[in-house]
Amino acid sequence: MPDPPGPNGVTIVLARFNCSPDRLAAAVSRFRKKKVLVLGDVMLDRFVWGSVSRISPEAPVPVVEIRKETTCPGGAANVAANIGSLGGEPHPLAVVGHDLEGELLRDAFRDLGAPTGGLVVDKGRATTVKTRIIAHNQQVCRTDREDKEPLTAAVQRKVVAWFHAHLETMDAVIVSDYAKGLIFPALLRRILPAARAARKIVCVDPKLRNLAAYRPATVITPNHAETELAAATVIRSEKDLVRAGRKILRQTGIDALLVTRGEQGMALFEDNSGVTLIPTLAREVYDVTGAGDTVISTLALGLVAGLSVLEAAVLSNIAAGIVVGKLGTASVTPDELIAGIRGS
Numbered sequence: 001m002p003d004p005p006g007p008n009g010v011t012i013v014l015a016r017f018n019c020s021p022d023r024l025a026a027a028v029s030r031f032r033k034k035k036v037l038v039l040g041d042v043m044l045d046r047f048v049w050g051s052v053s054r055i056s057p058e059a060p061v062p063v064v065e066i067r068k069e070t071t072c073p074g075g076a077a078n079v080a081a082n083i084g085s086l087g088g089e090p091h092p093l094a095v096v097g098h099d100l101e102g103e104l105l106r107d108a109f110r111d112l113g114a115p116t117g118g119l120v121v122d123k124g125r126a127t128t129v130k131t132r133i134i135a136h137n138q139q140v141c142r143t144d145r146e147d148k149e150p151l152t153a154a155v156q157r158k159v160v161a162w163f164h165a166h167l168e169t170m171d172a173v174i175v176s177d178y179a180k181g182l183i184f185p186a187l188l189r190r191i192l193p194a195a196r197a198a199r200k201i202v203c204v205d206p207k208l209r210n211l212a213a214y215r216p217a218t219v220i221t222p223n224h225a226e227t228e229l230a231a232a233t234v235i236r237s238e239k240d241l242v243r244a245g246r247k248i249l250r251q252t253g254i255d256a257l258l259v260t261r262g263e264q265g266m267a268l269f270e271d272n273s274g275v276t277l278i279p280t281l282a283r284e285v286y287d288v289t290g291a292g293d294t295v296i297s298t299l300a301l302g303l304v305a306g307l308s309v310l311e312a313a314v315l316s317n318i319a320a321g322i323v324v325g326k327l328g329t330a331s332v333t334p335d336e337l338i339a340g341i342r343g344s
Contacts, residue, residue, distance in 0.1 A: 009279070009281055010281055010318065010340065010341070010343040011343050013278070013279060013281060013314065013317075014314065014341075017276070017278070017310060017311075017314055019310075019311050019314050021341050021342060023307075023311070024307070024311065024314070024315050024341045025338045025341050025342070027302055027305035027306060027307050027311075027315070028086075028087075028305070028315075028334050028337050028338055028341070029334070030304075030305040030306070031086050031087040031088050031301045031304075031305060031334065032087040032088070033087070033088070033089050034087075034088045034089065034171045034172070034301060034304045034305070035088070035089045035091060035169060035170045035171050035172075036083050036088050036089065036090055036091065036170065036171060036172045036173070036174055036297075036300055036301070036304070037091045037093060037118075037163070037166060037167065037170045037172070037173045037174070038076055038079050038080045038083065038090050038091065038092050038093065038094075038174045038176060039076070039093045039094070039159075039163065039173065039174070039175050039176070039182075039183075039191070040075065040076025040079065040093075040094060040174070040175060040176030040177060040178065040182065040183065040205075041075050041076050041094065041128065041176065041177065041178035041179070041180035041181070041182050041183065042073065042074075042075050042076045042077035042080075042092065042094040042095075042096060042105055042119075042127075042128070043073075043074040043075035043076075043077060043127070043128035043129060043130055043146075043178070043180070044071055044072075044073070044074060044077075044101045044104055044105055044127060044128070044129045044130070045071065045072050045073070045074030045078070045129075045130050045132070046069065046070075046071050046129055046130065046131040046132070047069065047070045047071070047072075047131075047132050047134055048064070048066055048069050048131060048132070048133045048134065049066070049067050049068045049069070049070070049134050049135075050064040050065045050066040050067050050133070050134070050135050051064070051065050051067065051135055051136060052064055052065070052135045052136065052140070053065065062135065062140060064133055064135050064140055071104055071108075072108065073105060073108045073109070073112075074128075074130055075128065075176065075178045075180070075293075076092065076094055076174075076176035076178065076293075077092065077094070077105055077108065077109070078293040078331070079174055079176045079205075079293045079296060079297050080092045080109065080112065080114055081108075081112060081293075081331050082293055082294050082297035082298070082331040082332065083174075083297050083300075083301065084112040084113065084114060084331075085331035085332060085333055086297060086298065086301055086331075086332060086333070086334060086337070087334050088297075088301050088304075089113075089114070090109075090112065090114045091114065091115060091118060091166060091170065092109060092114060092115075092116075092118050092119060093118035093120075093159060093162055093163060093166075094118065094119055094120070094182065095119075095120045095121075095122050095125070095151060095155060095159070095181075095182055096119050096120070096121060096122070096127045097121070097122060097123070097125050097126040097127040097147075098121050098122070098123040099126060099127050101126075101127035101129050102119075102121065102127040105119070105127065106119060117162070118162050118166070120155055120158045120159055120162070122151065122152070122155050124152065125147040125149065125181070126145060126146070126147050128144075128145065128146040128147070128178075128180050129144070129145045129146070130142060130143075130144050131143045131144075131145075146180055147180070147181065148179065148180055148181045149181055150181060150184065151181060151182065156187060159182070159187065160187065160190050160191060163191045163194075164191070164194060167194060167195060167198055167200065168198060170200060171200070171201070171304045172200060172201040172202070172203065172300045172301075172303065172304045173195050173200050173201070173202045173203070174202075174203050174204075174205070174296055174297070174300050175188075175192075175202070175203070175204040175205070175206075175214065175217075176205050176293070176296065177204070177205060177206050177207040177208065178207060179207040179208075183207070183208070184208075185208070185210075185213040188213055188214060192214065192215070192216060192217065193216065195216075196216040201218045201300060201303045201304055202216070202217045202218045202219075203217070203218060203219050203220075203221065203296050203299055203300040203303070204217045204219070204220045204221065204296075205221050205292055205293075205295075205296045206220055206221070206222050206226060206230075207226070209229045209230060210230070211230045211248055211251070211252050211254070212251055212252040212253070214252070214254070215252055215253055215254055216253075216254070216255075217254050217255070218254075218255050218256065218303065218309075219254075219255065219256045219257070219258055219299060219303070219309060220252070220254055220256075220257055220258070221258045221259075221260055221292070221295060221296055221299065222257070222259060222260070223259070223260045223261070223262075223292065224259065224260070224261050224262065224264075227241075227244055227245070227248070227259050228244065230244075230248050231243075231244035231245075231247045231248055233247075238277070241259070241267055241275075242267075242275050245257055245259060245267060245269040245275055246269065246275075248269070249269055249271055255270070255271065255309075256268065256269065256270045256271075256309045257269040258295075258299065258309075258313050258316075260291075260292060260295060260320075261280075262280075263280055264279075264280065265277065265278045265279040265280040265281075265317065266278040266313060266316075266317055268309065268310060268313050270309060270310075276310060276313075278313060278314060278317050280317070280321065281317055281318055281320075281321035281340075291320045291323055291324050294316070294319050294320050294322075294323040294331065294332055295316045295317075295319065295320050296316075297316075297319075297331075298312070298315055298316035298319040298320075298332070298337070299312050299313060299315075299316040302315045302316065315337070315341070318337065318340040318341060319332045319337055319340070321340065322336055322337065322340050
């Protein structure tokens with residue numbers, strides 16, 4: 001069962017896994033200026049904020065009276081935003097359309113202080129946009145505009161060339177796969193072995209059913225449903241979870257598997273130390289949007305800062321517990337994360 005939320009829960013979890021609060025806090029202070037290459041499906045998150053006072057006479061749906069509209073980076077772009085918020089230096093490598101939304105993402109990266117040279121423009125596709133309609137702090141509905149068609153050979157070559165040209169200067173690589181057309185096995189075979197050869201930490205938030213396609217990686221972070229698909233099994237119990245995780249480790253040969261389980265926390269599988277169940281540390285859950293982006297960002301920076309996989313996983317769990325207490329696509333600051341470590 002999960003520990004009680006709040007300061008006591010944090011203290012219990014850190015003590016259970018022999019994680020020193022001082023060591024974790026010191027690692028957070030070392031996040032500053034660490035360079036992380038973020039390869040993945042960027043998108044623009046658009047929020048339409050309003051209120052509901054009546055039902056439409058045309059259909060049994062609420063009428064939302066719009067008060068304001070906001071946009072922010074989503075998908076792999078939110079991973080980059082989290083890296084920047086935590087003090088690191090994100091280097092996004094992604095494909096955008098030749099459209100207004102692509103320019104808005106470019107502007108957002110500039111605001112983060114992130115270079116935009118890795119944003120490859122594909123004039124034949126639209127930038128992915130997710131529009132969430134929010135009324136009274138609750139999501140009413142979501143609309144998506146996206147293009148999942150495979151990239152052209154010319155665009156693929158640009159992505160691979162940029163990756164190889166900048167890999168040596170990076171401290172880590174994050175692959176943020178949202179199944180929007182950028183990440184596919186042939187591309188991964190052209191870049192991930194190079195990252196391993198260069199001794200770079202590689203963290204993957206996957207979407208492909210065959211997780212072996214992400215080999216070699218340092219850590220892969222599937223959620224519950226993705227773990228079921230990868231292991232071709234239904235997970236109803238802890239025993240099922242352990243069996244699925246060990247099966248994936250055998251099949252993929254990856255170093256570590258971190259299964260994110262929502263309100264049930266996380267499960268860390270390492271080849272030489274079995275499974276570690278990490279309970280959730282969320283105090284209040286307002287919105288889970290982008291929580292996985294926070295996990296992979298904090299995990300990668302934690303590993304770069306010298307933490308073990310278990311320590312980095314516990315740290316990312318604390319970060320996720322903070323971000324789900326915010327509404328909308330959100331990120332975490334070093335001060336917030338250190339306060340979370342201290343249980344304050």
